[in-house]
Amino acid sequence: MTTTGEDHATARGGPGWWTRWRSAVLDTGLAAGSAVECGAEGVRFAHDAGIPAAVGVVFGVLAGSALIVRRKWPIAVVLVSIAITPAQMGYLMGIVGLYTLAASELPRRIIGSLAGMSFLGMLIVMFVRVRQDMQRGTWELGDWFVPFASISIAVGMTAPPVLLGMYVGARRRLMESLRERADSLERELQLLAERAEERAEWARGEERTRIAREMHDVVAHRVSLMVVHAAALQAVARKDPEKAVKNAALVGDMGRQALTELREMLGVLRSGDGRDARERAAAVPLVAVGVAAAAAASRAADDEGAGAVPGAGDGPCLSDVDELLGQSAAAGMAVDLSVEGETRSYAAEIEQTAYRVVQEALTNVHKHAAGAKTHVRLAHRVSEIAMQVENEPPPELASASAARLPSGGNGLVGMRERVLALGGVFVSGPTDAGGFRVSAVIPAA
Incomplete structure:
Protein backbone atom coordinates (compact mmCIF):
# COMPACT_ATOMS: atom_id res chain seq x y z
CA MET A 1 0.00 0.00 0.00
CA GLY A 142 44.53 46.65 -10.14
CA ASP A 143 41.36 48.65 -10.40
CA TRP A 144 39.65 45.83 -12.33
CA PHE A 145 39.51 43.71 -9.20
CA VAL A 146 36.93 45.90 -7.46
CA PRO A 147 34.01 45.32 -9.88
CA PHE A 148 35.09 41.72 -10.50
CA ALA A 149 35.16 40.84 -6.81
CA SER A 150 31.96 42.69 -5.99
CA ILE A 151 30.01 41.09 -8.87
CA SER A 152 31.39 37.62 -8.15
CA ILE A 153 30.53 37.80 -4.46
CA ALA A 154 27.05 39.23 -5.14
CA VAL A 155 26.30 36.54 -7.70
CA GLY A 156 27.68 33.82 -5.44
CA MET A 157 25.53 35.01 -2.51
CA THR A 158 22.24 35.25 -4.46
CA ALA A 159 22.22 33.00 -7.56
CA PRO A 160 22.91 29.55 -5.96
CA PRO A 161 20.23 29.79 -3.23
CA VAL A 162 17.66 31.13 -5.70
CA LEU A 163 18.35 28.39 -8.26
CA LEU A 164 18.39 25.67 -5.61
CA GLY A 165 15.16 26.98 -4.11
CA MET A 166 13.45 27.02 -7.51
CA TYR A 167 14.55 23.44 -8.15
CA VAL A 168 13.34 22.22 -4.75
CA GLY A 169 10.05 24.10 -5.16
CA ALA A 170 9.46 22.59 -8.61
CA ARG A 171 10.26 19.13 -7.31
CA ARG A 172 7.93 19.63 -4.35
CA ARG A 173 5.11 20.75 -6.64
CA LEU A 174 5.74 17.74 -8.86
CA MET A 175 5.51 15.39 -5.88
CA GLU A 176 2.30 17.05 -4.74
CA SER A 177 0.79 16.69 -8.21
CA LEU A 178 1.80 13.03 -8.27
CA ARG A 179 0.18 12.51 -4.87
CA GLU A 180 -2.99 14.22 -6.05
CA ARG A 181 -2.98 12.08 -9.17
CA ALA A 182 -2.51 8.97 -7.06
CA ASP A 183 -5.42 10.05 -4.87
CA SER A 184 -7.55 10.64 -7.94
CA LEU A 185 -6.63 7.26 -9.41
CA GLU A 186 -7.36 5.54 -6.12
CA ARG A 187 -10.78 7.19 -5.94
CA GLU A 188 -11.49 6.25 -9.54
CA LEU A 189 -10.45 2.66 -8.92
CA GLN A 190 -12.66 2.52 -5.85
CA LEU A 191 -15.56 3.95 -7.85
CA LEU A 192 -14.96 1.47 -10.66
CA ALA A 193 -14.87 -1.37 -8.15
CA GLU A 194 -18.17 -0.22 -6.66
CA ARG A 195 -19.72 0.07 -10.11
CA ALA A 196 -18.39 -3.35 -11.08
CA GLU A 197 -19.95 -4.82 -7.95
CA GLU A 198 -23.23 -3.09 -8.76
CA ARG A 199 -23.12 -4.42 -12.32
CA ALA A 200 -22.33 -7.90 -11.05
CA GLU A 201 -25.24 -7.73 -8.62
CA TRP A 202 -27.49 -6.45 -11.37
CA ALA A 203 -26.33 -9.26 -13.68
CA ARG A 204 -27.02 -11.84 -10.98
CA GLY A 205 -30.48 -10.39 -10.48
CA GLU A 206 -31.15 -10.40 -14.22
CA GLU A 207 -29.93 -13.99 -14.45
CA ARG A 208 -32.20 -15.08 -11.61
CA THR A 209 -35.12 -13.28 -13.26
CA ARG A 210 -34.36 -14.90 -16.62
CA ILE A 211 -34.13 -18.39 -15.14
CA ALA A 212 -37.32 -17.87 -13.14
CA ARG A 213 -39.09 -16.70 -16.31
CA GLU A 214 -37.84 -19.71 -18.28
CA MET A 215 -38.87 -22.09 -15.52
CA HIS A 216 -42.30 -20.51 -15.37
CA ASP A 217 -42.79 -20.80 -19.14
CA VAL A 218 -41.59 -24.39 -19.24
CA VAL A 219 -43.38 -25.74 -16.19
CA ALA A 220 -46.55 -23.69 -15.84
CA HIS A 221 -48.19 -24.60 -19.14
CA ARG A 222 -47.35 -28.28 -19.09
CA VAL A 223 -48.23 -28.79 -15.45
CA SER A 224 -51.47 -26.78 -15.85
CA LEU A 225 -52.57 -29.08 -18.66
CA MET A 226 -51.51 -32.07 -16.61
CA VAL A 227 -53.70 -30.90 -13.72
CA VAL A 228 -56.65 -30.35 -16.08
CA HIS A 229 -56.26 -33.83 -17.58
CA ALA A 230 -55.80 -35.33 -14.14
CA ALA A 231 -59.11 -33.77 -13.04
CA ALA A 232 -60.81 -35.14 -16.16
CA LEU A 233 -59.18 -38.53 -15.56
CA GLN A 234 -60.57 -38.57 -12.04
CA ALA A 235 -64.03 -37.76 -13.34
CA VAL A 236 -64.19 -40.45 -16.06
CA ALA A 237 -61.99 -43.17 -14.56
CA ARG A 238 -64.92 -45.37 -13.58
CA LYS A 239 -67.45 -44.34 -16.23
CA ASP A 240 -65.24 -44.53 -19.34
CA PRO A 241 -61.99 -46.50 -18.78
CA GLU A 242 -60.93 -46.08 -22.42
CA LYS A 243 -61.09 -42.30 -22.17
CA ALA A 244 -59.27 -42.46 -18.85
CA VAL A 245 -56.40 -44.32 -20.56
CA LYS A 246 -56.19 -41.60 -23.24
CA ASN A 247 -56.10 -38.90 -20.61
CA ALA A 248 -53.40 -40.75 -18.71
CA ALA A 249 -51.35 -41.01 -21.92
CA LEU A 250 -51.73 -37.28 -22.50
CA VAL A 251 -50.60 -36.57 -18.95
CA GLY A 252 -47.52 -38.74 -19.52
CA ASP A 253 -46.70 -37.02 -22.81
CA MET A 254 -46.94 -33.59 -21.25
CA GLY A 255 -44.83 -34.63 -18.28
CA ARG A 256 -42.12 -35.96 -20.57
CA GLN A 257 -42.23 -32.80 -22.69
CA ALA A 258 -41.80 -30.67 -19.58
CA LEU A 259 -38.93 -32.88 -18.43
CA THR A 260 -37.27 -32.66 -21.87
CA GLU A 261 -37.42 -28.87 -21.86
CA LEU A 262 -36.06 -28.78 -18.32
CA ARG A 263 -33.17 -31.03 -19.35
CA GLU A 264 -32.40 -28.74 -22.27
CA MET A 265 -32.34 -25.77 -19.91
CA LEU A 266 -30.06 -27.62 -17.52
CA GLY A 267 -27.76 -28.43 -20.42
CA VAL A 268 -27.49 -24.74 -21.30
CA LEU A 269 -26.76 -23.80 -17.69
CA ARG A 270 -24.11 -26.49 -17.35
CA SER A 271 -22.41 -25.80 -20.67
CA GLY A 272 -21.02 -22.46 -19.45
CA ASP A 273 -22.30 -20.07 -22.11
CA GLY A 274 -20.22 -17.12 -20.83
CA ARG A 275 -22.12 -16.39 -17.66
CA ASP A 276 -20.49 -16.26 -14.28
CA ALA A 277 -20.42 -19.48 -12.30
CA ARG A 278 -22.01 -17.78 -9.31
CA GLU A 279 -24.94 -16.69 -11.44
CA ARG A 280 -25.43 -20.24 -12.71
CA ALA A 281 -25.19 -21.53 -9.17
CA ALA A 282 -28.00 -19.19 -8.14
CA ALA A 283 -30.29 -21.05 -10.56
CA VAL A 284 -29.71 -24.50 -9.07
CA PRO A 285 -32.47 -24.37 -6.40
CA LEU A 286 -35.07 -23.20 -8.94
CA VAL A 287 -34.10 -25.77 -11.54
CA ALA A 288 -33.94 -28.58 -8.99
CA VAL A 289 -37.51 -27.91 -7.87
CA GLY A 290 -38.79 -27.87 -11.45
CA VAL A 291 -36.94 -31.07 -12.36
CA ALA A 292 -38.23 -32.86 -9.32
CA ALA A 293 -41.83 -31.85 -10.05
CA ALA A 294 -41.62 -32.80 -13.71
CA ALA A 295 -39.88 -36.09 -12.98
CA ALA A 296 -42.55 -37.03 -10.47
CA ALA A 297 -45.28 -36.20 -12.97
CA SER A 298 -43.51 -38.20 -15.66
CA ARG A 299 -43.15 -41.25 -13.42
CA ALA A 300 -46.83 -41.06 -12.49
CA ALA A 301 -47.79 -40.84 -16.15
CA ASP A 302 -45.54 -43.79 -17.04
CA ASP A 303 -47.42 -45.93 -14.50
CA GLU A 304 -50.64 -45.25 -16.47
CA GLY A 305 -49.06 -46.29 -19.79
CA ALA A 306 -47.74 -43.31 -21.68
CA GLY A 307 -46.82 -42.88 -25.32
CA ALA A 308 -43.52 -42.04 -26.97
CA VAL A 309 -41.28 -39.19 -25.89
CA PRO A 310 -41.14 -36.33 -28.38
CA GLY A 311 -37.77 -35.49 -29.83
CA ALA A 312 -35.73 -32.79 -28.26
CA GLY A 313 -35.33 -29.63 -30.28
CA ASP A 314 -33.47 -26.38 -29.99
CA GLY A 315 -36.52 -24.66 -28.47
CA PRO A 316 -40.13 -23.90 -29.36
CA CYS A 317 -40.99 -21.96 -32.50
CA LEU A 318 -44.07 -20.69 -34.31
CA SER A 319 -44.48 -23.96 -36.19
CA ASP A 320 -45.22 -25.62 -32.83
CA VAL A 321 -48.25 -23.41 -32.18
CA ASP A 322 -50.59 -25.93 -33.89
CA GLU A 323 -49.41 -28.65 -31.51
CA LEU A 324 -49.81 -26.26 -28.59
CA LEU A 325 -53.42 -25.54 -29.59
CA GLY A 326 -54.04 -29.25 -30.04
CA GLN A 327 -52.96 -29.93 -26.48
CA SER A 328 -55.29 -27.23 -25.20
CA ALA A 329 -58.11 -28.62 -27.31
CA ALA A 330 -57.45 -32.10 -25.92
CA ALA A 331 -57.82 -30.61 -22.44
CA GLY A 332 -61.33 -29.43 -23.30
CA MET A 333 -60.67 -25.88 -24.52
CA ALA A 334 -62.54 -24.60 -27.57
CA VAL A 335 -59.75 -22.80 -29.41
CA ASP A 336 -59.33 -21.61 -33.00
CA LEU A 337 -56.35 -20.16 -34.87
CA SER A 338 -56.32 -17.52 -37.59
CA VAL A 339 -53.15 -16.53 -39.47
CA GLU A 340 -52.80 -13.34 -41.51
CA GLY A 341 -50.05 -12.56 -43.96
CA GLU A 342 -47.41 -14.79 -45.50
CA THR A 343 -45.89 -17.26 -43.06
CA ARG A 344 -42.11 -16.96 -42.83
CA SER A 345 -39.31 -17.76 -40.41
CA TYR A 346 -37.83 -15.33 -37.89
CA ALA A 347 -34.88 -15.26 -35.57
CA ALA A 348 -34.92 -17.98 -32.93
CA GLU A 349 -35.43 -15.60 -30.02
CA ILE A 350 -38.35 -13.90 -31.81
CA GLU A 351 -40.09 -17.19 -32.55
CA GLN A 352 -39.51 -18.46 -29.02
CA THR A 353 -40.91 -15.26 -27.53
CA ALA A 354 -43.99 -15.37 -29.77
CA TYR A 355 -44.54 -19.03 -28.85
CA ARG A 356 -44.15 -18.31 -25.12
CA VAL A 357 -46.66 -15.46 -25.28
CA VAL A 358 -49.29 -17.72 -26.85
CA GLN A 359 -48.40 -20.54 -24.45
CA GLU A 360 -48.67 -18.38 -21.33
CA ALA A 361 -51.92 -16.80 -22.51
CA LEU A 362 -53.47 -20.26 -23.04
CA THR A 363 -52.19 -21.33 -19.62
CA ASN A 364 -53.97 -18.35 -18.06
CA VAL A 365 -57.18 -19.36 -19.82
CA HIS A 366 -56.87 -22.87 -18.34
CA LYS A 367 -56.29 -21.39 -14.89
CA HIS A 368 -58.84 -18.60 -14.78
CA ALA A 369 -61.41 -19.24 -17.53
CA ALA A 370 -61.70 -23.00 -17.98
CA GLY A 371 -64.10 -23.93 -20.76
CA ALA A 372 -64.07 -20.48 -22.36
CA LYS A 373 -63.86 -20.27 -26.14
CA THR A 374 -60.46 -18.83 -27.12
CA HIS A 375 -59.31 -17.13 -30.31
CA VAL A 376 -55.64 -17.06 -31.30
CA ARG A 377 -54.56 -14.69 -34.07
CA LEU A 378 -51.13 -14.40 -35.70
CA ALA A 379 -50.31 -11.60 -38.15
CA HIS A 380 -47.14 -11.69 -40.25
CA ARG A 381 -46.47 -8.11 -41.32
CA VAL A 382 -43.66 -6.50 -43.27
CA SER A 383 -41.46 -5.52 -40.33
CA GLU A 384 -43.14 -7.17 -37.36
CA ILE A 385 -45.14 -10.10 -36.11
CA ALA A 386 -48.28 -9.61 -34.02
CA MET A 387 -50.14 -12.11 -31.88
CA GLN A 388 -53.36 -11.93 -29.91
CA VAL A 389 -55.03 -14.42 -27.59
CA GLU A 390 -58.55 -13.53 -26.51
CA ASN A 391 -60.98 -15.67 -24.56
CA GLU A 392 -64.71 -15.24 -24.11
CA PRO A 393 -66.35 -15.31 -20.67
CA PRO A 394 -66.23 -18.88 -19.27
CA PRO A 395 -69.45 -20.88 -18.88
CA GLU A 396 -70.68 -20.91 -15.30
CA LEU A 397 -70.88 -24.71 -15.13
CA ALA A 398 -67.40 -25.18 -16.52
CA SER A 399 -66.06 -22.52 -14.24
CA ALA A 400 -67.58 -24.16 -11.19
CA SER A 401 -66.31 -27.64 -12.07
CA ALA A 402 -62.81 -26.59 -13.19
CA ALA A 403 -59.81 -27.74 -11.21
CA ARG A 404 -58.37 -24.97 -9.08
CA LEU A 405 -54.88 -24.09 -10.37
CA PRO A 406 -52.54 -21.91 -8.32
CA SER A 407 -51.22 -18.73 -9.89
CA GLY A 408 -47.91 -17.09 -9.07
CA GLY A 409 -48.91 -13.81 -10.67
CA ASN A 410 -45.74 -13.69 -12.78
CA GLY A 411 -47.07 -14.87 -16.14
CA LEU A 412 -48.05 -11.48 -17.53
CA VAL A 413 -44.92 -9.93 -16.06
CA GLY A 414 -42.72 -12.52 -17.76
CA MET A 415 -44.49 -12.03 -21.12
CA ARG A 416 -44.06 -8.27 -20.89
CA GLU A 417 -40.35 -8.61 -20.05
CA ARG A 418 -39.76 -10.94 -22.99
CA VAL A 419 -41.53 -8.69 -25.49
CA LEU A 420 -40.02 -5.44 -24.25
CA ALA A 421 -36.53 -6.99 -24.30
CA LEU A 422 -36.93 -7.39 -28.09
CA GLY A 423 -38.19 -3.83 -28.53
CA GLY A 424 -41.83 -4.84 -28.89
CA VAL A 425 -45.14 -3.73 -27.40
CA PHE A 426 -47.23 -5.76 -24.95
CA VAL A 427 -50.81 -5.01 -23.85
CA SER A 428 -53.13 -7.12 -21.71
CA GLY A 429 -56.42 -6.58 -19.95
CA PRO A 430 -60.12 -7.55 -19.72
CA THR A 431 -62.47 -7.09 -22.65
CA ASP A 432 -65.84 -5.37 -22.65
CA ALA A 433 -67.56 -8.74 -23.09
CA GLY A 434 -66.07 -10.06 -19.84
CA GLY A 435 -63.19 -12.04 -21.26
CA PHE A 436 -59.47 -11.32 -21.35
CA ARG A 437 -57.13 -10.28 -24.14
CA VAL A 438 -53.36 -10.53 -24.50
CA SER A 439 -51.73 -8.71 -27.43
CA ALA A 440 -48.09 -8.38 -28.42
CA VAL A 441 -46.17 -6.93 -31.36
CA ILE A 442 -42.51 -7.89 -31.91
CA PRO A 443 -40.18 -6.32 -34.53
CA ALA A 444 -39.12 -8.82 -37.15
CA ALA A 445 -35.53 -7.52 -37.26
Missing part, protein backbone atom coordinates in the same frame (compact mmCIF):
# COMPACT_ATOMS: atom_id res chain seq x y z
CA THR A 2 1.22 3.48 -0.84
CA THR A 3 0.68 6.57 1.26
CA THR A 4 -1.62 8.97 -0.56
CA GLY A 5 -1.45 12.75 -0.38
CA GLU A 6 -4.32 13.00 2.09
CA ASP A 7 -2.78 10.40 4.40
CA HIS A 8 0.60 12.11 3.99
CA ALA A 9 -0.88 15.44 5.06
CA THR A 10 -2.82 14.10 8.01
CA ALA A 11 0.19 12.10 9.21
CA ARG A 12 2.12 15.32 9.80
CA GLY A 13 1.93 17.50 12.85
CA GLY A 14 4.21 20.04 14.42
CA PRO A 15 4.15 23.11 16.67
CA GLY A 16 2.85 26.42 15.39
CA TRP A 17 3.00 26.83 11.62
CA TRP A 18 5.39 23.92 11.14
CA THR A 19 3.99 20.76 9.62
CA ARG A 20 6.64 18.56 11.24
CA TRP A 21 8.78 18.69 14.35
CA ARG A 22 11.86 18.16 12.23
CA SER A 23 11.16 21.41 10.36
CA ALA A 24 10.73 23.29 13.63
CA VAL A 25 14.05 21.99 14.99
CA LEU A 26 15.84 22.86 11.73
CA ASP A 27 14.48 26.42 11.64
CA THR A 28 15.30 26.96 15.30
CA GLY A 29 18.87 25.83 14.71
CA LEU A 30 19.25 28.06 11.65
CA ALA A 31 17.82 31.03 13.54
CA ALA A 32 20.21 30.42 16.42
CA GLY A 33 23.17 30.25 14.04
CA SER A 34 22.03 33.42 12.27
CA ALA A 35 21.59 35.21 15.61
CA VAL A 36 25.15 34.26 16.67
CA GLU A 37 26.55 35.39 13.34
CA CYS A 38 24.69 38.72 13.37
CA GLY A 39 25.57 39.26 17.03
CA ALA A 40 29.27 38.75 16.30
CA GLU A 41 29.12 41.05 13.29
CA GLY A 42 27.21 43.57 15.39
CA VAL A 43 30.39 44.30 17.37
CA ARG A 44 32.12 45.62 14.27
CA PHE A 45 29.00 47.45 13.20
CA ALA A 46 28.80 49.15 16.62
CA HIS A 47 32.49 50.13 16.39
CA ASP A 48 32.02 51.62 12.90
CA ALA A 49 28.78 53.39 13.90
CA GLY A 50 30.20 54.71 17.15
CA ILE A 51 27.60 53.08 19.42
CA PRO A 52 28.06 50.75 22.39
CA ALA A 53 29.00 47.22 21.45
CA ALA A 54 26.14 45.80 23.51
CA VAL A 55 23.66 47.68 21.36
CA GLY A 56 25.21 46.28 18.20
CA VAL A 57 25.14 42.74 19.61
CA VAL A 58 21.48 43.01 20.66
CA PHE A 59 20.57 44.47 17.29
CA GLY A 60 22.37 41.66 15.49
CA VAL A 61 20.78 38.93 17.62
CA LEU A 62 17.28 40.33 17.09
CA ALA A 63 17.81 40.73 13.35
CA GLY A 64 19.34 37.26 12.96
CA SER A 65 16.50 35.63 14.95
CA ALA A 66 14.04 36.66 12.24
CA LEU A 67 15.14 33.58 10.31
CA ILE A 68 12.88 31.46 12.53
CA VAL A 69 9.80 32.66 10.61
CA ARG A 70 11.26 31.91 7.17
CA ARG A 71 8.60 29.32 6.28
CA LYS A 72 5.65 31.50 7.27
CA TRP A 73 6.90 34.92 6.11
CA PRO A 74 9.78 34.40 3.64
CA ILE A 75 9.33 37.91 2.19
CA ALA A 76 9.83 39.48 5.62
CA VAL A 77 13.03 37.48 6.20
CA VAL A 78 14.47 38.56 2.83
CA LEU A 79 13.56 42.21 3.47
CA VAL A 80 15.27 42.09 6.89
CA SER A 81 18.38 40.57 5.30
CA ILE A 82 18.41 43.32 2.64
CA ALA A 83 17.93 45.97 5.33
CA ILE A 84 20.92 44.82 7.40
CA THR A 85 23.16 44.22 4.38
CA PRO A 86 24.72 47.76 4.65
CA ALA A 87 25.74 46.84 8.20
CA GLN A 88 27.67 43.91 6.68
CA MET A 89 25.77 41.28 8.65
CA GLY A 90 23.06 38.65 7.98
CA TYR A 91 24.82 36.68 5.23
CA LEU A 92 23.46 33.34 6.45
CA MET A 93 19.97 34.80 6.81
CA GLY A 94 20.16 36.22 3.28
CA ILE A 95 21.18 32.90 1.73
CA VAL A 96 18.58 30.85 3.62
CA GLY A 97 15.89 33.51 3.08
CA LEU A 98 16.44 33.59 -0.70
CA TYR A 99 16.35 29.78 -0.85
CA THR A 100 13.08 29.68 1.11
CA LEU A 101 11.58 32.45 -1.00
CA ALA A 102 12.44 30.72 -4.29
CA ALA A 103 11.06 27.39 -3.05
CA SER A 104 7.74 28.93 -1.96
CA GLU A 105 4.51 29.22 -3.96
CA LEU A 106 4.83 33.00 -4.35
CA PRO A 107 4.55 34.55 -7.83
CA ARG A 108 7.74 34.58 -9.87
CA ARG A 109 7.73 38.36 -10.23
CA ILE A 110 7.89 38.81 -6.45
CA ILE A 111 10.72 36.28 -6.15
CA GLY A 112 12.60 37.93 -9.00
CA SER A 113 12.13 41.41 -7.56
CA LEU A 114 13.38 40.49 -4.09
CA ALA A 115 16.27 38.45 -5.52
CA GLY A 116 17.25 41.46 -7.66
CA MET A 117 17.07 43.79 -4.65
CA SER A 118 19.24 41.40 -2.63
CA PHE A 119 21.76 41.13 -5.47
CA LEU A 120 21.90 44.92 -5.90
CA GLY A 121 22.37 45.51 -2.15
CA MET A 122 25.07 42.87 -1.92
CA LEU A 123 26.78 44.30 -5.01
CA ILE A 124 26.89 47.83 -3.56
CA VAL A 125 28.09 46.69 -0.14
CA MET A 126 30.79 44.44 -1.61
CA PHE A 127 31.90 47.17 -4.01
CA VAL A 128 32.33 49.65 -1.15
CA ARG A 129 34.00 47.11 1.13
CA VAL A 130 36.51 45.86 -1.48
CA ARG A 131 37.29 49.41 -2.54
CA GLN A 132 37.95 50.41 1.11
CA ASP A 133 40.20 47.40 1.62
CA MET A 134 42.21 48.28 -1.47
CA GLN A 135 42.53 51.89 -0.37
CA ARG A 136 43.87 50.73 2.99
CA GLY A 137 46.49 48.76 1.13
CA THR A 138 45.20 45.39 2.23
CA TRP A 139 45.17 44.09 -1.34
CA GLU A 140 47.78 45.02 -3.99
CA LEU A 141 45.65 44.55 -7.17
